[in-house]
Amino acid sequence: MAAGLVFGVIAVGCLAAPRLAPYAADAIDLAHLREAPSAANWMGTDDLGRDVWSRMLFGGRISILIGLVAALLGTVIGALVGAAAGFYGKGVDNTLMRLTDVAYAIPSLPLLIVLSAFFNAAAASMVLIIAGLSWMATARVVRAEVLTVKEMPFLEAARCLGASNLRMIARHVLPHAAGSLIVGATLGVGNAIMVESSLSFLGLGVQPPTPTWGNMLMDAQATMASKPWLTIFPGTAILVVILAVNFLGDGLRTLETRTGSRS
Amino acid sequence: MSRLVDGLVIAGLIAGCGGGSEPKPADKKILRVAYEREIDLLNPFTSQNLVDISFSMIEGLVTTDEHNRFVPVLAKTIPTKDNGLVVGHRDGTLEMTWPLQAQVLWHDGQPFTSKDVCFTWKFVTNPASETYNREQYLGIKDCRAPNDTTVVFRWDGEYAYYDGLFEAILPEHILGGMTAEEIVKFEPYNRGSKTIGTGPFKFAEWKAGEYIRVVRNDGYWRGKEYPKIDEIVWAFIPDANTRLNALKSGQYHFGRILPIQVKDVAALPGYQSYLIPSNSVMHLDLSVKTPNGRALFGDPLVRRAIFQIIDKKAIADQLMEGTVPLANSPINTTSRFHNPAVPVHPVDPDGAKRLLDQAGWIVGADGVRAKGGTRFSFTILNRAGATDRIAVAQVIQAELKAIGVEVTFETLESAAWTERWRSSRWEAVVSAWFLPADPSLTGLYACDGANNMTGFCDPALDPLLKRSDRTLSFADRKRDLDSVQVYLATSARTLPLYYNVIPELVSTKVGNYRGSGTNFGSFWNLYDWTLAP
């Protein structure tokens, strides 16, 4: 759970970027380019003389928001598709699951690359694209859960009492699947941050002047040997956050299997 | 982290054992180039990204040297009126005689003759050949081959760019008898097995996605002593950072790096970096094709104000770390046609503010200037991944913000960017074009110029531009182009920022390297390069 704490601190810090950052993220200063860390600029300055520490905070805000929102959205889409397919069965099930199969079959990174070339490479479209390509596994898991739960006596009881389908999904099915959903979503956060950085590498990530850890890391690669601080800070931030998220997911999974086996 | 490194070391040791006894590399002089892109195909006329590799194998009538001038290759001399090889007729047509090198053989031993030149002319003028500069060849109405070493063109008038054409010659004995469509698709020529040229090197091997290898042409026409290297290998390493690492590890003799990487390699033993000035100017273009663009940039006072706030010296010296020369004209200082006496927009923030006030753009409550309800806000169209241009755009954005002008960005992936640029649906771009050694500006700035997407059109400029293209007299052309450069600066249509440089990192073992910044690149004299062991 230390991982959760680490992630929490970083996330809160970045979300509070406007309060914490000593400079604006786009405060260009051509007189102080690519300077090493100093008292005035804790993490040095970048290729446009901007304060790296401030950009780390603002960039982290975007990166983490992309991660959180994309993971959340992906999970919600997946849960809805899976629940609908499992609950309504028959034609609905068939249509939705074939759709899932199609989405699942197309190699995701290439499709991401194609899709991100479409849009204006803004953070919002990045979120939609990543979420739109990461709901399939959740859909399958939720559908399986629903199918299992559907046959359980208490649901029949609920149906007899006149509960609506929607209500039953919300009240009985989703809580059952909650464990795996949370784990999936947690890992999804790390995945989305990684995907954004990979797209940045190809020049297709979130575009300047909006900072993200991914595009900061990418922009600094060219002078990585002589100005290491420019890569070390964003690189390490990505590393630590994804690491934290994975530990968190791993911990949650253990927790879930333990409680799961008890019930 | 250290544990990670330990793991790596162990993995390295395990896998490093596989070596065993390696065969000794033969005693050959192999020039290794870390090359910045992977090429599509080897036909110099139809390839979209083959810029310089082909010149090792395929020669043309002319090429360009390190002084940005055309020099003859398969031609013995470049015809001019002065040397009597260009004769004007009364009806305005010209008779142009190109004397060719004798005793030149194609790589397969067949003789190269003037018929091959006429064959090439027929191919490039065919629309199906998809030659990028096909229209430039259309002034040639007839091609004759009175004997094997003389070719005569009949032009329908004077075209200043004539000496830059025929950068490659195609072998008629290989491609003759095919239609242009068939030649474009002819895989043996596109892929190497029949890429027959007259150059100092012969095609040897093309490993898809990895490298192209050429070997010495023992029958090269310049003499037995040429070329002085046995083989050349171009390894495709498109990622600039990987390429830098590859060069630093000492595995390559030549490679192009980024301007901001120049300092990194200053102390690299065994290498020397050269900043090759290219015929490419980084500039800010404004467009009046969109309603917003017209409202903002239609007024020359406004454009002048914008140009006065942009500190190009700071961009060149700080952002580009002093690697690039400042530009005040689209024509590089390396060209004979450069005009050093153009008016310069001084950096003058107060003056810029005054000009905008004068033009009626008054700072509003939100800090952005406005006039009649229109805010002074425009969008720079950026090309994704073009790091240097986007950095420049960000400087411009920050500087304009200081005088109450709002700049936003729209960034498109490169193919999408090109489509938008061509459709004129943009307000401003930071861009750079690769001009040929011939400095014609007509396509860019004439009202109907094929690459004038800005909507600027000036009846006074057009005659100058057109006349500059239609003369063989250096003095006349220089005078016209000088006026054009002055005119472009005073009318504040485009803001040249700096001339791009191509930093080339060259091993000190390489001799006779004479880097050239034209669109033909630095490999123009490969026949002469040497390689110390």
Added chain:
Amino acid sequence: MPAYLRRRLLQLIPLLFGVSIVIFGVIQAAPGGPEGSLLAAGKFVDPAVIESYRRRLGVDQPVYVQYANWLSATLRGDLGTSFSTSRPVGALIAERLPATLELMAVAFVFAALVALPLGLVSSRRPGGWFDTLGTGTSFLGLAMPVFWFGLILQLIFSVKLGWLPVAGTGTIGAGSLGDHLKHLILPGFVLATRYIAGWSRYFRSTLLGLRGAPFVRTARAKGIPEREVERRHTVRNGLIPVLSIMALNLADLFSGAVITETVFAWPGIGRLFVQAMFARDYPLLMGILLMGAATVILFNLVADLLYGLLDPRIRYE
């Protein structure tokens, strides 16, 4: 089994059809056309040439006509001609596939060599120091941005130490098996780190489950030594689910190595895709994505069948 297999294979047809429509739609809808690459090199192109180019490639026709042409050719086994290279798409893919396959194979061997022992030892004492440490280290590989990691390794092992080459598959003109293997180490390792965490965690939890399984307890009760039980019962049975995960990862063939191949200038299918993307080489993009989808579907089937082998309770009918 054969009946089940036949049914599953038949299901692939509509699936691939759906996939092809989605891919074609997405690619065609993307702004910018193949003529963009005519101008990408920064040279000026005669507009008439651009029109002629578009006509030759057939991209001036309506999208549904293009799709119909593409589909009918593909059904006849012809993936079309690449726009940018004028060569058959099938040949281009066939040229690049071996390099990617080889890189994947090396990465898989690296990853398996690390992940399986890691999972096994971790499972002996879950929550112990080795478990915690192993998990942490393997997660590092998962969390490291691939391109950064690759460049760091190049700086250390190629630039500073001079032990390993930076790019390519071999020293051109002086190639040997040893030289080739040296070129494989860095990209293979970088790619492997993506898999280690998943595999070792999965193997560990499978083993944990098996250690408590009745048949393992029986074996233990019979007095078979613990190591022997582990070797003959736990590990053997625990390997199959991991193998099916590996099969699923292998299906990533067409996308998993895009970044690694770019960083190490490895002439694989991933780099080919990126080039095709920027050049709007529609037939090549379609070809690569379709092959990728087919691979994913096929390996999913393989993974399912592997599960069947593992669990005798699952019967395919």
